[in-house]
Amino acid sequence: MQNTAKSVTIIDVAKRAGVSKSTVSLLLTKSEKVGYKSRQKILKAIDELGYVYNRDAAAMRSKRSNLIGIIINDLTNPLMAELATSLEKTLNESGLQAMIVSTNNNLELQTSAVKNLKEYNAAAFIICPVANTCAKWLDTQSAKHNVITLMREVPFSAAPCVLPDYKKASHVATMHVLAQGVSNIAFIGCELTMSESLALQSGFNTACSQHSITPLTAIACSHNQALSAKNTFLNTYKQNPQLNAVVCANDIIAQGVIAAIHSLNLPANQTIKVVSCHHLPNYSVMPCSLSTVVINTDEIAKRSFLVVQELLQNTTPPVKTLVNVNLQIRDSSQ
Amino acid sequence: MQNTAKSVTIIDVAKRAGVSKSTVSLLLTKSEKVGYKSRQKILKAIDELGYVYNRDAAAMRSKRSNLIGIIINDLTNPLMAELATSLEKTLNESGLQAMIVSTNNNLELQTSAVKNLKEYNAAAFIICPVANTCAKWLDTQSAKHNVITLMREVPFSAAPCVLPDYKKASHVATMHVLAQGVSNIAFIGCELTMSESLALQSGFNTACSQHSITPLTAIACSHNQALSAKNTFLNTYKQNPQLNAVVCANDIIAQGVIAAIHSLNLPANQTIKVVSCHHLPNYSVMPCSLSTVVINTDEIAKRSFLVVQELLQNTTPPVKTLVNVNLQIRDSSQ
DNA sequence: CTGAAAGCGCTTACAG
DNA sequence: CTGAAAGCGCTTACAG
Numbered sequence: 001m002q003n004t005a006k007s008v009t010i011i012d013v014a015k016r017a018g019v020s021k022s023t024v025s026l027l028l029t030k031s032e033k034v035g036y037k038s039r040q041k042i043l044k045a046i047d048e049l050g051y052v053y054n055r056d057a058a059a060m061r062s063k064r065s066n067l068i069g070i071i072i073n074d075l076t077n078p079l080m081a082e083l084a085t086s087l088e089k090t091l092n093e094s095g096l097q098a099m100i101v102s103t104n105n106n107l108e109l110q111t112s113a114v115k116n117l118k119e120y121n122a123a124a125f126i127i128c129p130v131a132n133t134c135a136k137w138l139d140t141q142s143a144k145h146n147v148i149t150l151m152r153e154v155p156f157s158a159a160p161c162v163l164p165d166y167k168k169a170s171h172v173a174t175m176h177v178l179a180q181g182v183s184n185i186a187f188i189g190c191e192l193t194m195s196e197s198l199a200l201q202s203g204f205n206t207a208c209s210q211h212s213i214t215p216l217t218a219i220a221c222s223h224n225q226a227l228s229a230k231n232t233f234l235n236t237y238k239q240n241p242q243l244n245a246v247v248c249a250n251d252i253i254a255q256g257v258i259a260a261i262h263s264l265n266l267p268a269n270q271t272i273k274v275v276s277c278h279h280l281p282n283y284s285v286m287p288c289s290l291s292t293v294v295i296n297t298d299e300i301a302k303r304s305f306l307v308v309q310e311l312l313q314n315t316t317p318p319v320k321t322l323v324n325v326n327l328q329i330r331d332s333s334q
Numbered sequence: 335m336q337n338t339a340k341s342v343t344i345i346d347v348a349k350r351a352g353v354s355k356s357t358v359s360l361l362l363t364k365s366e367k368v369g370y371k372s373r374q375k376i377l378k379a380i381d382e383l384g385y386v387y388n389r390d391a392a393a394m395r396s397k398r399s400n401l402i403g404i405i406i407n408d409l410t411n412p413l414m415a416e417l418a419t420s421l422e423k424t425l426n427e428s429g430l431q432a433m434i435v436s437t438n439n440n441l442e443l444q445t446s447a448v449k450n451l452k453e454y455n456a457a458a459f460i461i462c463p464v465a466n467t468c469a470k471w472l473d474t475q476s477a478k479h480n481v482i483t484l485m486r487e488v489p490f491s492a493a494p495c496v497l498p499d500y501k502k503a504s505h506v507a508t509m510h511v512l513a514q515g516v517s518n519i520a521f522i523g524c525e526l527t528m529s530e531s532l533a534l535q536s537g538f539n540t541a542c543s544q545h546s547i548t549p550l551t552a553i554a555c556s557h558n559q560a561l562s563a564k565n566t567f568l569n570t571y572k573q574n575p576q577l578n579a580v581v582c583a584n585d586i587i588a589q590g591v592i593a594a595i596h597s598l599n600l601p602a603n604q605t606i607k608v609v610s611c612h613h614l615p616n617y618s619v620m621p622c623s624l625s626t627v628v629i630n631t632d633e634i635a636k637r638s639f640l641v642v643q644e645l646l647q648n649t650t651p652p653v654k655t656l657v658n659v660n661l662q663i664r665d666s667s668q
Numbered sequence: 669c670t671g672a673a674a675g676c677g678c679t680t681a682c683a684g
Numbered sequence: 685c686t687g688a689a690a691g692c693g694c695t696t697a698c699a700g
Contacts (some may be wrong), residue, residue, distance in 0.1 A: 007397075009677055020686045024680060035685070055453045057677035062477075067454075076416050076615060081409040083685045085436040092443075097450055100409075100434035102419040109426075116431055119389045120401075180640040283412055296442075343693055354670045359695060369669075391693035393674045670700080672696080676693105 003295065008051045016045035028053060054135040059121055066096045068308065069117040070126045071110060073152075079297065080128060083151070086301035087126065094305070096123075106132050110320040116140060124308050129154050131194060150304055153195040153320075159310070161302045162321040166196050169325045170203030170277040171295040174247050176291060176327055177273045178211045182245035185217040186236055188229060188257060189249035198275055204247055206246030216240045221253065230263075237264070243272060250278035254290055279328065289330035299323050318319035342385045359514075362387060393455055400430045402642065403451040405444060405461045407486075408492035409436040412615040413629065414462060417485070418545065420635035421460065426641070430457075439464050447476060458642050463488050465528060480645035484638055487529040493644070496638045496655040500530050503627040504537030504611040504661045508581050510625060510661055511607045512545045518580035520570055521552040522563060523583035524592060531583065534611050538581055550574045555587065563590030564597075571598070576608060583611035588624055623664035633657050 010024040017024070021040050027042050034042070045051070050300045060064045068091050074079050088098035099117065103110040110130050117125060124146035129138070135157040139146050142159040149161045170187070177185065187204045189197045201218055208215045215241065221232035229248070233256065237243055248254040256278040261272050276292040303321050310317035346359040351358070353372050361368045361376050368376070374567045402425050406414050422432035434450065437444040444464050451459060458480035463472070469491040475481050477492040502520070510657070512520065521538045523531045535552055542549045547621045551574065555566040563582070567590065571577055582588040588610040595606050610626035637655050645652035 007677085019677090022680090022687070023685065026685085029679075038685075054677055056394045056396070057692090059696085060388070060390045060394060061677080061679045063679095063692070065476070075409065075419050078410045078415075080411060081412075081415050081436075083437050085409050087658045088436055088445075092446075097454070099436070099438065101432070102415075102422055102434065104419050104423070109423075112426075114496065119387045120431070121388065121390055148671085175529055189674070318509045341693085344694085355673070355694090356696090360669085363695075372669075388673065388693055391676090392695070394678085395693080395695045397676070397695095671698100674696090676695090678692085678697095680690090681694095682687100 008055075010051075012049055013042060013045045013051050016049060017041040023153045028058075037046045038192050055316040060271075065121045065123040067117075067120060067122045068096050068098050069114070069122040069125045070098050071113050071117075071125060072100060072104060073103050073105050073110070073128045073130045075100075079279075079295065080151070082281050083128075083297040083300060085153050087304060090301045090305045094227075094309075103130055106246045107132055108132055111137070113131075117184045118277070120146070122294075124148070124311060125240045126150055126304055126308065128152060146308065148304060148311070151196075155195055156260055158319065160307050160317050160319050162300060162323065164300065164325050165194075165322045166199035166224070166277070167203040167206075169295075170200040170247060170249075171207045172203075172325070173277045173291070173293050174204050174207035175210075176329065177245045177247065178207060178213065180245075180273060182273055183213060184216055184240065185213065185247065186216045186220060186240070186243055186246045187249075188232055188236075188253055189218070190253065195320045200249055201320045202277075203277075216243060218332045221256075226252050226256035227258065229253040230260040233257045233260040234263075244270075245273040248274060248276045251290065251292055253279040254292070258290070259313050291327065293325050294328050295325055296323065300331075336348050341388075341562045343388075343428075344385075346604075347376060347384055347385050350383060351375040362392075362492070396444065399455045399457040401405065401451075401454060401456045402430050402432050403448070403456040403459045404432050404434045404448050405435060405437060405451075405459060407437050407439050407444070407462045409434075409438075409463045409599075413631065414611075416615050417462075417561045417634060419632040420631045421638060423636045426637045428643075437464055437482070441466055445471070452479070456660040458482070458645060460484055460638055460642065468561070479578055480642065482564050482638060482641050482645070482651075485530075489529055492653065494641050494653050494655070496634060496657065497530075498629045498659050499656045500533035501537040501540075504534040504581060504583075505541045506537075506659070506661045507609045507611045507625070507627050508541035509544070510537045510663065511581065511609050512541060512547065514579075514607060516607055517547060517578040518550050518576045519547065519581065520550045520574070520577055521581045521583075522555060522566055522570075522587055523552065523557045524555055524559075524587065534583055537611075550577060560586050560590035560593065563587040567591045567594040568597075578592045578604075579607040580609075582608060582610045585624065587615040588626070592624070598624060604622055625661065625663050628662050629659055630657065 005281055010021055014016050014021045015025045024036055024042055041296045052282045057120050070084055070087055074080050091098045101113045107130050126148055128150045129152050136155045138154050138159050145224055147159050149159055151163050153161050153220050189200055221228040246257050248257055259273055278289055279292040300323050303323055307317040348355045348358045357372055358376055366452055404418055404421055406418050409415050410601055418434050423431045435447045436445055441464050460482055462484045463486050467488050469488050472488050472491045472493050481493050483493055485497050487495050523534055555562040580591050582591055591608055611628040613628045634657050637657055641651040
């Protein structure tokens with residue numbers, strides 16, 4: 001389709017506007033240098049001819065690029081989608097073009113996504129890395145390109161990283177339930193080898209020891225599955241019937257745990273408190289209310305952008321940016 | 335960063351491999367035409383030099399492009415995210431590069447997204463249109479570019495469109511509960527002016543009349559809000575206490591309705607059946623089970639790809655492709 | 669398979 | 685502001 005029509009170039013625009021090709025190019029790049037009259041004529045010509053700026057040609061000639069790759073490991077996670085959307089908006093506002101790519105938690109797809117984006121001359125890569133991303137690979141990319149990681153830290157990598165303060169998240173969540181006088185508390189997380197999970201567990205343990213409480217247990221269930229969390233909780237409860245509080249790694253796990261607690265049909269005087277360390281946008285609409293730690297995706301997007309900007313300007317950004325998190329308190333006794 | 339290093343070109347590769355520039359270009363484009371020995375030498379040189387194919391240059395010279403824009407109105411909807419991921423995978427497998435862009439249900443963002451992607455020389459646009467997309471605008475784009483719409487139909491537009499059989503979805507869902515002998519049935523949808531909602535309602539009405547039942551009511555609640563659905567249901571129930579079945583437009587609304595039913599504390603012999611016409615991936619993990627209509631995103635992605643392929647080959651694809659849907663039966667009495 | 673040549677649409681100095 | 689010129693990295697015939 002677009003092959004049939006001969007494309008309109010700046011030469012055509014220049015002819016029509018009665019100015020030189022250079023002037024058109026000047027308007028298209030740094031528009032403040034062109035006088036009012038020429039500007040009007042050029043804009044009119046562009047409109048009449050339906051001229052479309054060719055960024056491929058511009059990028060090739062100038063060796064610049066305003067394309068930023070956003071590589072997301074799990075786009076079906078509403079938090080990640082929200083973050084990607086927010087990032088895209090932030091980049092757009094600075095004249096940059098976001099290109100979101102989904103790797104579906106697949107390492108090969110992540111590798112090929114970065115390779116492809118290089119061929120498209122991306123100026124920077126914002127990566128939410130898949131779980132088993134290798135630090136060596138990341139450092140190789142980072143040495144030659146502008147790369148930052150998001151939401152997840154790749155251990156021992158030198159690439160700048162922006163992530164929520166997971167340790168604070170679990171700490172504040174745990175403190176919240178401990179303040180209510182519970183004493184038999186468990187943590188239910190997932191993928192405990194990930195740096196995120198380790199940070200969550202660490203915040204949990206710190207809070208427990210600050211209250212001089214030995215946590216009952218800390219257990220992992222399979223990846224983001226409410227059903228798995230439900231079963232995990234039921235097993236834990238069987239072995240620890242004195243359990244009266246559960247700190248969950250995120251809202252999905254919390255949902256599973258809450259479902260499990262409902263299924264126990266506990267007497268009215270026996271409650272088990274549940275709190276989540278990681279709010280997921282669309283899960284807030286659930287029947288039951290839940291105290292949860294909210295991660296501000298706009299703030300993460302903003303911080304990420306600042307780091308990317310520093311990279312683009314060849315200054316050295318902080319290697320790690322922790323973004324604050326906030327506990328949203330709701331009725332969390334089940 | 336990438337500006338400092340002088341880039342490696344096919345000329346460098348050709349020199350190193352001891353072949354001509356043309357041969358390298360040949361390998362990079364249609365590789366079957368290059369002999370085994372040359373191929374090995376070239377691949378070795380590419381590897382040693384860290385050569386990166388420059389798609390901007392290639393696209394500019396050849397006037398071809400393998401970039402496909404995927405423009406999604408709501409990336410935080412897990413179904414849309416799943417669809418985008420699936421589409422990206424399908425495109426990748428055919429050597430095309432997907433560029434996902436989120437418009438966040440904002441018409442201006444959608445317009446500028448398409449404009450930007452044109453500047454990047456996208457070969458086609460796959461659009462999940464925002465609600466108030468104008469048919470005229472879409473037809474203008476479609477006249478000059480390869481454009482298809484997904485999941486939502488823009489009324490009176492000539493652009494090819496791929497979407498689930500919403501009418502069948504609500505029909506099969508409604509028939510399912512009617513077969514259980516209910517007689518007082520309501521439909522709860524959202525945004526009833528959208529073509530999707532109209533199709534859902536039409537399927538519902540058809541099923542009711544096939545059972546010679548006059549539905550109690552059909553009501554809209556605000557956009558995808560479980561809480562709003564909950565309140566809407568409670569109001570409806572107050573006015574129609576004989577209600578014993580509810581057909582919901584999607585899982586989120588169904589969740590709200592189920593929560594409302596729970597809050598009624600109905601006697602054990604009184605149940606209200608709930609069914610959903612539109613399954614949303616991450617909502618399947620809910621405490622309660624729910625019969626719901628599953629939309630196969632892989633199938634939609636595949637069909638969309640076929641339509642795009644036809645457009646790229648300048649043949650005329652079907653203007654409308656309806657993808658089959660399936661009722662997933664679970665215990666749906668609440 | 670090679671090699672020289674033209675050209676895709678732009679940017680970037682530069683002299684006027 | 686103009687205008688001519690060079691060049692970004694590739695593809696595409698074409699004659700050998």
